[in-house]
Amino acid sequence: MIRQQSIITGIVQGVGFRPFVFRLATELSLTGWVRNTPAGVELELQGGEEQLAAFSCRLQSELPPLAVISSLDSSDIPIIDEETGFVILASSDGRREPQIAPDSALCADCLRELCDPADRRFQHPFITCTNCGPRWTIVTGIPYDRPLTTMAGFPLCPECEEEYSNPLDRRFHAQPIACPACGPQLSLIPPHADPLGQAIVLLQQGKIVAVKGLGGYHLAVDACNDQAVARLRQRKKRDEKPFAVMVPDLATARQLADLSEMEERLLAGAEAPVVIVRSRADSPVSGLVAPGSRWIGLMLAYTPLHQLLFADTTLKALVMTSANASDEPMIADDQEAQKKLSGIADAILTHNRPIQVRTDDSVLRVFQGRPLFYRRSRGYVPRPVLLPFESGTILAVGAELKNTVCLTRSRQAFLSQHIGDLKNEATLDTFRQTIGHLSTIMEIRPEWVVCDQHPDYLSTRYAEELGLPLVRVQHHHAHLASCMAENGLDGDLIGVIFDGTGLGDDGTVWGGEFLVGGYSAVQRAGHLKQVRLPGGDVAAREPWRMAAAWLWESLGDAVWQLPGMPILSATERQLLEAMLERGIHAPFTSSAGRLFDAVAFLTGAATRNSFDGQAGMALEALAETAATTDLLPYQLQPGRPFQLDPLPMLLGLLQRLQTGEPVASLAWAFHASLAMAVVDGCALIRKETGLDRVVLSGGVFQNRLLTELVYTFLAKSHFSVFIHRLVPPNDGGIALGQAAIAAQTGP
Known part of the structure; x- marks a missing residue:
C-alpha cells in the first residue's frame, strides 16, 4: 500500500479536472481526496503500486479537453489505515495564482444532445458542460464561480442544480450550464415569434443577419450567394479584404478546401480557430469572399447557436465576419449592436447572456506541419x-x-x-x-x-x-x-526582422533589419537599403509610390511611364520629385513591407493596399502559381551596418518583364532572391560574430512562401532557425x- 501527495498546476480549475480525478480514482479503487488550491489542484491518493501507476498514466492520456497540466510534483507520504473512499474537498485558502480556461468549441457530447429530440436540451442554443462552452468571455471576477460570471442572472433550475452538484455528472461545477427552463433566451430584431427560424429564413433569402456569438457580434450571409456577399461588402465598406467562412462540420469543409491532416485537427479542435486553407477549384463559395486568392479562412460552427443556423437548412457555408465599423473593435454590447448595425444588418439575432470580454476569432495557417498564428485570440486566451x-x-x-x-x-x-x-x-x-x-x-x-x-x-x-x-x-x-x-532561447543570436514599420534608434522608419544580440541589448548589424517614403503613411496604401521611390533615381522621368503608374500632372510630379530629392514629407525607410509593395505593383499583382498587407499577399499568391526560375541580382554593401540593396532586383525584374517572362515566375524569383539575400546577410554576421542561431519575426514572415524559402536556405547553410508558433x-x-x-x- 502506497500513499502519494501531488501538487498540480496549469489550467486545472473550472475545466472538470476534479470530477475527472474523482471518477478515475473511484474506477481504480483508490482512496484519498482532491481539492482546488490557490496554485492549482492538490490531491492525495492511496492504493497499490499498480493502481497508482495506472492512475498516473490515465491522468495524462485521458485529460479533460480544456485542462492543461503545467507541472506535477508527487511525493510519498504516510498511509492512512482507516480511509475508505475518495472525496472532493472544499478549496483551500491562500495566495491565488488563478488560471482561467479559454472559451471552447461545442463538444461531441453536447452536440449529440443538441440534436436529440428526446433530450431536454434539444435545440437549446446555450447547451454546454465542463468540457466546452464560454469561459474567458463570461468571467467577471475570481474565484471562477457562477456568481462571478455573466450567468449570475440565470439561477439554476432543480434539474440543472442536481447535475451541477453531482461529481459523477459531466456538468459538475460547469458554471455556464443552463437549460431552456432556466437559461438565456434568443430574440430577433425586428421581433419575431421564432427568432432562430426567421434568422435562417433571412439567411436563405440572401439577407445579412448579425449574430451574437461568444465574444461579440458577427455579420453573417450565405457564403455561396454572390449578391449577398457583394451587398455585405458594400454595406460594411470592405472592398477586398477576405471574409472568414463558417461551415457546420469537417465533411462540408472538405467540399470547400483541400485539407491536410493538421488543418483538419485545428479546425475540429476545442479552440476552433479560423484556419487559412487552400480553396478547392470546385468550391461553391462565392469568389467575392476572398477576391483573387486561392486561400480561404475557414472555421467550424463552434457554438450551439452556430450549429443550429445550419440544422435542417440548405445553407452550406456562411460568411461569419466580425461586426464592427471600420477600424473599430468588434461589437459586443447589445445596445451598441442595435445602434451601429441597423444600417448594415437586415436583422439581429441576439440573446440576453452578456459578453464580459469582447474577443475576436483566432486566425492561423499551417506552416511546416504546425500552426503559425496571424491572430491569437478566442480559444487560446488567456492560456499563458x-x-x-x-x-x-x-x-x-x-x-x-x-x-x-x-x-x-x-x-x-x-x-x-x-x-x-x-x-x-x-x-x-x-x-x-x-x-x-x-x-x-x-x-x-x-x-x-x-x-x-x-x-x-x-x-x-x-x-x-x-x-x-x-x-x-x-x-x-x-x-x-x-x-x-x-x-525558450537565451544568449545572443541573429534576428531577421521584416515588417512594415517601426521607429528606429536613428529616428528613421525601420522594417528590414538584421539585429545581433538578445534580451538585454541588440545592435543593428545590417538592414535593407533605405529609400524615401513619399507621402508618409499614404505610401503604405499606394504601392506605386514605393516603386517610384526605388526606381526614380535610376530611371528618371521614365519611371512615370511604367505600366499602371497613375497619370500625374506636372505639378504632382514636381511635388513627388521634391519629396524624393529633398525628403519633404518623405522620411527614410528600410521597410521590407514597402519593398513587397513596390514589387507587387511592378508585377501587376496589386495596385493598392486597402487593408494591411494586401499587396504582399497578392504577390505571394501570384508567386505560388509559378515554377522555379533564375534568381534576380542583389547587392550586399559592406559596412557597419551592412546594407542589402534590392535595387538590382527591381531593375532586373523590369528587364525580364520586357522580355515577356511570366509575372508569376518573376514574383517567385523575387521571393527566392530576397531569401537568398537574407542567407548572405546572416553568413556575413556569422563570419564576424560566430553566431549561428537565427530568429525570424515581423509581419512580413506571415508570408508562407518567403518564410519557407528563408527557413530552408538558412538550414541548408547550417544555421539553427527559429520561428513563431505560440x-x-x-x-x-x-x-x-x-x-x-x-x-x-x-x-
Missing part, C-alpha cells in the same frame, strides 16, 4: 506563454497596430486577446478595459510598465500616464525578443517581447 526565466509583475502595452497587451507573473506571460489598431477612442477604450480585466482576473498588479519607444503611439501615452517605472523598447528588438521568449510574428506578438526585455533589464 511560459517564459524561460522569472519575470516579476510587468505590464507590456504592445504596439499601435494589431495591439495586444501582456501581463507577467513568475514565469508566465498572459497575452491578451487581439484588441486591434489603436487609432481611435473606441479601440483605446477596449485597450483600457482589457488591461483592467486581465489584471483583475489574474490578480496581477504590475510593478512597472513597458512600451514602444515611439512617442506618439496611444499605448505609449497610456504607459506614461500610469506613474509606474517605465521601460521603452525599440520595436524590432521587441520582435526579436518575442520569438526568443516563446522558443504568438503571431506580426505586431500581435510585440507585447510578449516587450515583457521579456523588461524582465531581463528592469526599470
Whole structure:
C-alpha cells in the first residue's frame, strides 16, 4: 500500500479536472481526496503500486479537453489505515495564482444532445458542460464561480442544480450550464415569434443577419450567394479584404478546401480557430469572399447557436465576419449592436447572456506541419506563454497596430486577446478595459510598465500616464525578443526582422533589419537599403509610390511611364520629385513591407493596399502559381551596418518583364532572391560574430512562401532557425517581447 501527495498546476480549475480525478480514482479503487488550491489542484491518493501507476498514466492520456497540466510534483507520504473512499474537498485558502480556461468549441457530447429530440436540451442554443462552452468571455471576477460570471442572472433550475452538484455528472461545477427552463433566451430584431427560424429564413433569402456569438457580434450571409456577399461588402465598406467562412462540420469543409491532416485537427479542435486553407477549384463559395486568392479562412460552427443556423437548412457555408465599423473593435454590447448595425444588418439575432470580454476569432495557417498564428485570440486566451526565466509583475502595452497587451507573473506571460489598431477612442477604450480585466482576473498588479519607444503611439501615452517605472523598447528588438521568449532561447543570436514599420534608434522608419544580440541589448548589424517614403503613411496604401521611390533615381522621368503608374500632372510630379530629392514629407525607410509593395505593383499583382498587407499577399499568391526560375541580382554593401540593396532586383525584374517572362515566375524569383539575400546577410554576421542561431519575426514572415524559402536556405547553410508558433510574428506578438526585455533589464 502506497500513499502519494501531488501538487498540480496549469489550467486545472473550472475545466472538470476534479470530477475527472474523482471518477478515475473511484474506477481504480483508490482512496484519498482532491481539492482546488490557490496554485492549482492538490490531491492525495492511496492504493497499490499498480493502481497508482495506472492512475498516473490515465491522468495524462485521458485529460479533460480544456485542462492543461503545467507541472506535477508527487511525493510519498504516510498511509492512512482507516480511509475508505475518495472525496472532493472544499478549496483551500491562500495566495491565488488563478488560471482561467479559454472559451471552447461545442463538444461531441453536447452536440449529440443538441440534436436529440428526446433530450431536454434539444435545440437549446446555450447547451454546454465542463468540457466546452464560454469561459474567458463570461468571467467577471475570481474565484471562477457562477456568481462571478455573466450567468449570475440565470439561477439554476432543480434539474440543472442536481447535475451541477453531482461529481459523477459531466456538468459538475460547469458554471455556464443552463437549460431552456432556466437559461438565456434568443430574440430577433425586428421581433419575431421564432427568432432562430426567421434568422435562417433571412439567411436563405440572401439577407445579412448579425449574430451574437461568444465574444461579440458577427455579420453573417450565405457564403455561396454572390449578391449577398457583394451587398455585405458594400454595406460594411470592405472592398477586398477576405471574409472568414463558417461551415457546420469537417465533411462540408472538405467540399470547400483541400485539407491536410493538421488543418483538419485545428479546425475540429476545442479552440476552433479560423484556419487559412487552400480553396478547392470546385468550391461553391462565392469568389467575392476572398477576391483573387486561392486561400480561404475557414472555421467550424463552434457554438450551439452556430450549429443550429445550419440544422435542417440548405445553407452550406456562411460568411461569419466580425461586426464592427471600420477600424473599430468588434461589437459586443447589445445596445451598441442595435445602434451601429441597423444600417448594415437586415436583422439581429441576439440573446440576453452578456459578453464580459469582447474577443475576436483566432486566425492561423499551417506552416511546416504546425500552426503559425496571424491572430491569437478566442480559444487560446488567456492560456499563458511560459517564459524561460522569472519575470516579476510587468505590464507590456504592445504596439499601435494589431495591439495586444501582456501581463507577467513568475514565469508566465498572459497575452491578451487581439484588441486591434489603436487609432481611435473606441479601440483605446477596449485597450483600457482589457488591461483592467486581465489584471483583475489574474490578480496581477504590475510593478512597472513597458512600451514602444515611439512617442506618439496611444499605448505609449497610456504607459506614461500610469506613474509606474517605465521601460521603452525599440520595436524590432521587441520582435526579436518575442520569438526568443516563446522558443525558450537565451544568449545572443541573429534576428531577421521584416515588417512594415517601426521607429528606429536613428529616428528613421525601420522594417528590414538584421539585429545581433538578445534580451538585454541588440545592435543593428545590417538592414535593407533605405529609400524615401513619399507621402508618409499614404505610401503604405499606394504601392506605386514605393516603386517610384526605388526606381526614380535610376530611371528618371521614365519611371512615370511604367505600366499602371497613375497619370500625374506636372505639378504632382514636381511635388513627388521634391519629396524624393529633398525628403519633404518623405522620411527614410528600410521597410521590407514597402519593398513587397513596390514589387507587387511592378508585377501587376496589386495596385493598392486597402487593408494591411494586401499587396504582399497578392504577390505571394501570384508567386505560388509559378515554377522555379533564375534568381534576380542583389547587392550586399559592406559596412557597419551592412546594407542589402534590392535595387538590382527591381531593375532586373523590369528587364525580364520586357522580355515577356511570366509575372508569376518573376514574383517567385523575387521571393527566392530576397531569401537568398537574407542567407548572405546572416553568413556575413556569422563570419564576424560566430553566431549561428537565427530568429525570424515581423509581419512580413506571415508570408508562407518567403518564410519557407528563408527557413530552408538558412538550414541548408547550417544555421539553427527559429520561428513563431505560440504568438503571431506580426505586431500581435510585440507585447510578449516587450515583457521579456523588461524582465531581463528592469526599470
